[in-house]
Amino acid sequence: MPRLTKSDIEKTLLSGVAAHWIEPGNKPASIQLSTATQRRLFDYLRISKVRDVKGLPQPFIDEIAAAYVAAGDPAAANVQQTVNPSASGPWKIRALKIEGFGGVNLWNGKPFELEVDRESLLMEGPNGSGKSSLTAAIIWALTGERPRDHGDSSLDAMKPFLTRRTSTQGHGRRSPHIPPISPR
Numbered sequence: 001m002p003r004l005t006k007s008d009i010e011k012t013l014l015s016g017v018a019a020h021w022i023e024p025g026n027k028p029a030s031i032q033l034s035t036a037t038q039r040r041l042f043d044y045l046r047i048s049k050v051r052d053v054k055g056l057p058q059p060f061i062d063e064i065a066a067a068y069v070a071a072g073d074p075a076a077a078n079v080q081q082t083v084n085p086s087a088s089g090p091w092k093i094r095a096l097k098i099e100g101f102g103g104v105n106l107w108n109g110k111p112f113e114l115e116v117d118r119e120s121l122l123m124e125g126p127n128g129s130g131k132s133s134l135t136a137a138i139i140w141a142l143t144g145e146r147p148r149d150h151g152d153s154s155l156d157a158m159k160p161f162l163t164r165r166t167s168t169q170g171h172g173r174r175s176p177h178i179p180p181i182s183p184r
Contacts, residue, residue, distance in 0.1 A: 007144030010046060014039055016075040036073035043067070043074045092116075096138070103133025 004012070004019065012019045016039065018032035033039045044067040050060045098104045099111035112134075123131045139145065 005144040013042055014074045016073075036075070037068060039074045040067045040070055040072070093121075093138070096134075098134070098137045101133065101137045101140075103130045104137055 004021070009019050013031070013033050016033060018030045020028065020030040023029045033042055041064065044064055048060065048063075050056065093116050095116060096114045097111050098113075101112075105112045123134060125131055
């Protein structure tokens with residue numbers, strides 16, 4: 001089963017289709033918003049900035065109550081004709097504004113802003129300066145996927161270059177195992 005992105009899950013739920021996943025222990029699980037009311041409430045909560053369940057502001061309460069009794073179904077709005085992005089011509093990023101994305105700027109810090117007016121963008125800087133985070137933010141904005149979510153291991157996990165051999169190779173001591181170098 002392919003890994004779904006946040007935007008994939010949102011689109012699936014708003015369309016009224018069940019979203020499926022595998023829980024730990026290979027247990028299948030799913031969720032479906034089967035009524036228009038459920039989809040309207042989810043759509044409102046999805047775009048709301050309120051995240052603390054204590055002391056809800058009155059405008060939030062009024063707006064979610066209005067979403068509950070409203071007419072219409074977000075599933076009807078999600079039935080769209082698919083557009084082939086490559087058929088619409090080359091896309092070009094003209095400006096970047098990144099806020100609250102780890103590694104690019106501090107939480108609640110000043111947004112990172114960059115006007116892009118050339119064919120290419122070259123990123124240069126020391127380790128830990130945010131080059132990979134900036135690239136990840138652009139990929140996330142365009143696709144809804146985070147590169148760190150893919151792969152079998154943590155990016156923070158140690159991956160040794162030299163490993164210890166289990167034999168002593170006749171010298172009475174263990175020697176490092178250096179991967180073979182292939183001639184070109």
